[in-house]
Amino acid sequence: MVAIRRHGGDERAARALFERFAAAHPCPAERLRRPALRLCRRRAGGTVYRAGAQLHRGAWRARAAGHAGTRTVGEGRVDGVLLADGARLRADVVVSALPPMALAPLLDRDRQRAAALPALDWFEPSPYICCYLWFDRDIKAERFTSHLWSPERLNYDFYELGQIRHGWAGRPSVIASNIIYSHRAAHMDDDAIVAATVRELAEFAPDAASAKLLHARVHRVPMAIPCPLVGFEERRPAQRTPLPGLVLAGDWTQTRMPCTMEGAVKSGFLAAEVVLADLGRPETLAIEARLYDGLAGVVRRVAAGRPRGCP
Known part of the structure; x- marks a missing residue:
């Protein structure tokens, strides 16, 4: 964590990284060494800057403090985010890759309804x-x-x-x-x-x-x-929302995949497809999900032929 702080992160950023690393990667988190951190920062930052964007490490503090949020103008269009220090980042499109529990404080109920989102506090x-x-x-x-x-x-x-x-x-x-x-x-x-x-x-x-x-x-x-509770699949939102300017990403969105690292990556490609389509440059980036086979395929086909609510 000392190395993370030296490279621009704060305590919450360090803990968030280690929590996700421990869950997703088959290697003890404390084996992540300083050279690896430098490499991650150099590659990620270099890609971001070459694309003409900016990397705001302070966003960790904004989200964690609960003071950040989407800002809307006109007829409810999302045109940026508000950080904890009061700074406003304007954007034509905001792509949120936050999990539902973290997104909920940033969108009030009216905006959640405008985005056709399920009640975000339903997700566990x-x-x-x-x-x-x-x-x-x-x-x-x-x-x-x-x-x-x-x-x-x-x-x-x-x-x-x-x-x-x-x-x-x-x-x-x-x-x-x-x-x-x-x-x-x-x-x-x-x-x-x-x-x-x-x-x-x-x-x-x-x-x-x-x-x-x-x-x-x-x-x-x-x-x-x-949690993949009963009803979870029906509540997974699409990447495109009816709220102009807001696009969703994350493994909890509609990907036709379980909540996995692969599903999270696919959601990013699907979100990019939405942005490109709105720019008049439609492109297919995500790989279509493989159809279920074996026993899972049999169960899915049988279930698909039954009316909703049929045991």
């Missing part, structure tokens, strides 16, 4: 707890293992990073695991979570029970994805 965050375990030996775990669901179990997916990370082959095991929708573990301290994770790991990698645990880290992620 799904918290994760990500656990990383360093062992003194190879515990002979598979590259990826998933447990079956059980109300007593914490972790479901486990990753042997020695079989994933480049250059880690042959080293002692480093295991990453996820406690998904982690409310059931919110009361547990880190030591209890680590002990439970080792026990569950030993169910399919017995050597974990006798191996020495050299180091462990637990990351608590307030929102990894929005």
